[in-house]
Structure formats: structure tokens, C-alpha cells
Amino acid sequence: MYYQTSDARNEAHDEPNNADFKQNPNKIVTQHLVFTLPRFPKEATNKEATDFGPMGVSVNSVAFYNQNAAPGDDILEELNTFDQYEGHPQQRGQYHYHLEPTWLTGTLGDDKFMGLLLDGFPVYGPVENGIRLTNDDLDDYHGHTSATAEFPEGIYHYHITDELPWINGDGYYGKAGTLTQYYFMRRSAVLLVLFGTLWACEPSSLDPVVAEYHLPQISATKFPLTIPIYQKMLLELCYLKGLSIPAL
Ligand SMILES: [Zn+2]
Numbered sequence: 001m002y003y004q005t006s007d008a009r010n011e012a013h014d015e016p017n018n019a020d021f022k023q024n025p026n027k028i029v030t031q032h033l034v035f036t037l038p039r040f041p042k043e044a045t046n047k048e049a050t051d052f053g054p055m056g057v058s059v060n061s062v063a064f065y066n067q068n069a070a071p072g073d074d075i076l077e078e079l080n081t082f083d084q085y086e087g088h089p090q091q092r093g094q095y096h097y098h099l100e101p102t103w104l105t106g107t108l109g110d111d112k113f114m115g116l117l118l119d120g121f122p123v124y125g126p127v128e129n130g131i132r133l134t135n136d137d138l139d140d141y142h143g144h145t146s147a148t149a150e151f152p153e154g155i156y157h158y159h160i161t162d163e164l165p166w167i168n169g170d171g172y173y174g175k176a177g178t179l180t181q182y183y184f185m186r187r188s189a190v191l192l193v194l195f196g197t198l199w200a201c202e203p204s205s206l207d208p209v210v211a212e213y214h215l216p217q218i219s220a221t222k223f224p225l226t227i228p229i230y231q232k233m234l235l236e237l238c239y240l241k242g243l244s245i246p247a248l
């Protein structure tokens with residue numbers, strides 16, 4: 001219901017158990033964002049807080065936001081404005097998730113790779129090895145280090161949990177890359193630039209690579225999943241470097 005009603009992607013609100021639902025006045029607008037992420041994420045000496053606005057991007061190209069509402073608003077009140085996929089658009093029409101993206105966890109699995117934060121570290125769903133994690137299983141930044149399906153040798157990664165602060169805790173574990181938002185190019189496709197993130201294909205043999213991802217819509221509630229960013233990223237960059245394609 002956060003698309004214009006004329007948009008074919010628009011769906012009626014469908015949350016029969018949420019009597020407190022309150023639609024916010026915003027509508028989804030195509031965004032033009034450039035994320036520049038560290039190719040080899042490392043723990044930062046000085047951890048920095050996440051800011052308002054996108055702190056990362058999910059595999060269906062929706063932005064991850066932190067646990068804070070915009071100044072003057074209360075995130076716990078905003079919970080009632082989340083649609084059936086647990087997202088909502090802000091004033092500029094940028095659709096985003098503050099907590100578990102239930103369409104992704106429901107479709108891909110709740111232990112799957114969900115996206116990246118700006119520091120280049122991956123975000124996983126709430127389940128690991130069949131167990132639903134809580135904040136007690138994680139450090140102050142909402143992550144821990146262990147092997148994952150994509151990184152069998154082990155990597156620091158965030159987990160989404162059911163409790164506040166949901167996706168990230170006290171800030172980025174690594175040094176954050178940068179985000180540029182082009183408000184004047186709303187009609188253009190989304191441009192997502194990533195420096196690397198090639199962990200799965202022999203990082204030591206790779207030069208820094210800039211890859212551009214043109215995605216038609218970052219503010220989709222369900223789009224696109226046919227080519228999740230992460231897979232596309234790995235495939236293109238591995239092809240570019242003549243490296244074998246990692247199992248996905
Ligand atoms: Zn929000």
C-alpha cells in the first residue's frame with residue numbers, strides 16, 4: 001500500500017493481527033544510491049555509530065536503517081506503520097527496514113545472507129544452526145565471528161534478532177564506507193557501486209574493482225530476488241577476474 005495505487009506492485013495492507021496499523025503518508029519513490037563498501041572489511045579501532053538513513057543494503061536492494069526513528073519520532077510508535085513485509089517509506093519515499101525483513105527470511109530462509117552494512121560486513125537472518133539467536137548471543141555491535149555458508153573460513157557478521165536494536169547495536173564493527181544519495185535523479189535507475197566484496201573468490205589475487213549495479217528500484221517491498229545483489233556481485237566480479245564462480 002506504500003506504492004501509488006496506479007503502480008502494479010501495489011498491494012493492499014494485509015496484517016489482520018495488527019489492529020494498530022497506521023499507514024504513514026509517504027509513498028515509495030525510486031532511489032538513486034551509491035554504496036561504496038570496503039572490499040576487505042576489518043574491525044575498526046574506533047567504532048562509529050550508525051547514522052540516520054541507510055546503514056546498509058539488503059539483497060533485494062532495500063536499505064537497512066538502524067533502531068532509531070528520525071529525530072522527534074519514536075521508533076516504537078513507528079512500528080505500527082510497517083507494512084506486512086516490515087518496511088515503510090520515509091519522507092523522500094525511500095523504503096527501508098529497521099528490523100527483520102520478513103519477506104526475505106520467509107522466502108530465502110531465516111538463517112540466510114540478508115545483505116551488507118556499510119562497513120562491508122554481512123548481515124544474516126535470526127537463525128543460526130537451527131537456533132533462533134537473541135541479543136545475548138551477540139556483541140554490542142550485534143554480531144559475532146564464525147563460519148557462515150558464504151564465508152566458511154569465518155567472518156564477523158551481524159545477525160538480525162527479534163529484540164531492539166534488531167539489526168545493528170552500538171555502531172559499525174568495521175570502518176564504514178560511504179553512501180551517496182542523489183535526490184535529483186529520481187527517474188534514473190538505482191546505481192549501486194561496490195568496491196569489491198569479493199571475499200568468496202580468492203581475495204588475495206584480486207585488485208580493487210569497482211562494479212556498478214543498476215537496479216531499477218531500491219524501494220521495492222519484494223523486488224527483485226531473481227538476481228539478489230550479492231549473487232550478481234560475486235558472479236560479475238568473478239567473471240571479470242577470470243576466477244571460478246563460488247557456489248551460491
Ligand atoms: Zn523508518
Ligand SMILES: [Zn+2]
Nearest residue numbers: 128146157159
Ligand atoms: Zn552467526
